[in-house]
Amino acid sequence: MTTVFDERYSSHPADYVNYDTERLRKEYLVPTLFTADTVNLTYTHVDRVIVGGVMPVEGAVKLETVDALKADYFLERRELGIINIGAPGCVEVDGTLYEIGTKEALYVSRGSKEVVFTSNVKTSPAKFYILSTPAHREFPTRKVGQGDAQVIELGAAETCNKRTLRKLLVKDVLETCQLQMGMTELAEGSCWNTMPCHTHSRRMEVYMYFNVPEGQAVCHFMGPPQQTRTIWMANEQAVISPTWSLHSGVGTSNYTFIWGMAGENHDYDDMDKVQPNELR
Numbered sequence: 001m002t003t004v005f006d007e008r009y010s011s012h013p014a015d016y017v018n019y020d021t022e023r024l025r026k027e028y029l030v031p032t033l034f035t036a037d038t039v040n041l042t043y044t045h046v047d048r049v050i051v052g053g054v055m056p057v058e059g060a061v062k063l064e065t066v067d068a069l070k071a072d073y074f075l076e077r078r079e080l081g082i083i084n085i086g087a088p089g090c091v092e093v094d095g096t097l098y099e100i101g102t103k104e105a106l107y108v109s110r111g112s113k114e115v116v117f118t119s120n121v122k123t124s125p126a127k128f129y130i131l132s133t134p135a136h137r138e139f140p141t142r143k144v145g146q147g148d149a150q151v152i153e154l155g156a157a158e159t160c161n162k163r164t165l166r167k168l169l170v171k172d173v174l175e176t177c178q179l180q181m182g183m184t185e186l187a188e189g190s191c192w193n194t195m196p197c198h199t200h201s202r203r204m205e206v207y208m209y210f211n212v213p214e215g216q217a218v219c220h221f222m223g224p225p226q227q228t229r230t231i232w233m234a235n236e237q238a239v240i241s242p243t244w245s246l247h248s249g250v251g252t253s254n255y256t257f258i259w260g261m262a263g264e265n266h267d268y269d270d271m272d273k274v275q276p277n278e279l280r
């Protein structure tokens, strides 16, 4: 069992415009989330969010603290959101076992000392996608299944963006300090997410694309609305969206993604919308 840790710094939009493809990918793309029996963590200084993945195969995998946190345990000053995108598995938090099925979520309170991940069947492992943010107080650890989600239907087949959005770890479902997470599934034949797109300088965001069929890809758009750039993404990769950046994507097929946010103002609809014909 290993922890792989990577650190990213914040960037200024006036510098970002000079980045070439390689630099854009180095700063914002999180290319590897799921490797057997490893905790993959990327710490971005954008709102101090940690994005990661855990795929237990041979046995249980524990979320260990990392030196950069200077904390006795990982969640000493943080809260944690978990969404399982693999086969069913379990998360044990300080001795309490939570069974987490495919596309189910778990919110883990600040102050939880031991978080341990397992897969039910090693030949078909669970894949726990995780986001963690600094937290100022404790809120109860709670599982959120698909039935607990707030569901909204968005877009239309005519504009190639028909999709179902499930709010999982959000303020209308449970209390958190700053973390908000959910999942958006594109309908067959639709490929555009988050269009019309938006910014929200109050919150940063991370998108993690999955269920991208073999051989297909998602082209993720970022940047201030008048200075957009693209990052081509493969299945099960994440991308950091700084507070000044829009976040939207188009796939060569339909796909699903997890969005997660940190910052202030938990109102999901707090967005500065940008119409497609205003983009540059």
Ligand SMILES: O=C(O)C(=O)C[C@H](O)C(=O)CO
Residues within 6 Å of the ligand: 154, 163, 165, 182, 183, 184, 193, 194, 195, 205, 247, 259, 268, 271
């Ligand atoms: O498909 C969408 O639209 C989204 O999923 C948008 C994200 O939830 C988002 O960007 C929230 O700020």
Ligand SMILES: [Zn+2]
Residues within 6 Å of the ligand: 198, 199, 200, 205, 247
């Ligand atoms: Zn957003």
